[in-house]
Amino acid sequence: MEVYISHINNPLSFYIQFVEDKNLIIQLEEELNESVVNTHHESGLDELRVGDLILAENAADSFYYRAVIKALKSGNSYEVEFIDYGNTAVVSSSKICGIQRKLLTFPRLSVHCFLSKVKTPDxxxxxxxxxxxxxxxNGKPVTCKFTEQHGEQWEVDIICDGKSLSYDLQQRKGKTGLQNKAVHNWESMPKQIQVTNDNPQDGMSTDGLGDQREDCAAKIKSSSETHLAIPPQDLNSEQVERAEIMNISVGGEFYVQLVRNL
Known part of the structure; x- marks a missing residue:
């Protein structure tokens, strides 16, 4: 299936969005930011807990996006994950709003992935x-073949220009020892996709994302409570999808968004 990569930590941790979800994501972002304006940024939230679904502001563009509380931080702030992209940020409570129930009917728009045949312990x-x-x-849709699900993460192969990226990296790794060094300076990374070192980001990467904001990957069930579980997307072993990698972590995990969800 065709996907975009929306957030990358490294080949063992990245996020994809489905290309076919593009229009859905645009619609969702318009509706949720309109809802924030109409409520004058009033949160209407009681005490927040880990796992709560909320709207959180992205410092990079001052827009609000769907997010989940990942951890409680000092100074009345929270670590959140933007569920439709895969990246994280630390956000103050003043930049968090409640999420309307109708916005929970949209599926999660990103899938957490890692490249097959390149994952080793530590x-x-x-x-x-x-x-x-x-x-x-970077900056283009790719074909994503889903191999096997491991918890909340999918093992996948990315096909670029008709070639397996998993095989390509394996070959390069054997020749150059690409992975056997400590990760240090991330400032030299291309800026089109935000690359993280498993640390919360100050905001979402917007360069090069554009249309990548529109992917869909795991349905969110409506509930009368704010605290909701986010179910995984319905995928099968050996399923092949075009996907875009969204987020890759140093530990090797990554998220993808399926092209069909854009």
């Missing part, structure tokens, strides 16, 4: 390896 990735990975998938 593996870290160098800037060189991650940069190469980015150079192959």
């Amino acid at each position: 593996e870290s990735w160098t800037d060189e390896a991650t940069s190469y990975f980015l150079s192959k998938i």
Whole structure:
């Protein structure tokens, strides 16, 4: 299936969005930001808990996006994950709003993935390896083949220009030892996709995302309570999807968005 990569930590942790979800994501973002304006940023929230679904402001563009509380931080702030993209940020309570129930009927728009055949225990990735990975998938839809689900993360292969990226990285890794170094300076990474070192980001990456904001990956069930579980997307082993990688972590996990959900 065709997907975009929406957020990358490294080849073992990234997020994809389905290309076919593009219009859905645009619609969703328009509706949720309109809802924030209409309520004058009033949160209407009681004490927040880990797992609560909310709207959180992205410092990079001052827009609000669907998010889930991942951790409680000092100074009346929270670590959140933007569920339709995969990246994280620390946000103050003043930048968090309640989410309307109708906005919970939309599925989650990102899928957490890692490349097949490249995952090993305690593996870290160098800037060189991650940069190469980015150079192959940056700013364009790619084909994503779903192999097997591991908890909330999918093992996938990314097909670029008719070639398996998993196989490509394996070959390069064996020749150059791309992964066997400590990860250090991430400032040299391409800016079109935000790359993280498993640390919360100050905001969402918007460069190069544009249409990537429109992917769909795991249905969110309506509930009368704010605290909701986010079910995984319905995927099957050996299923092949075009996807865009969204987020890759140093630990090797990544999220993808399926092209069909854009």
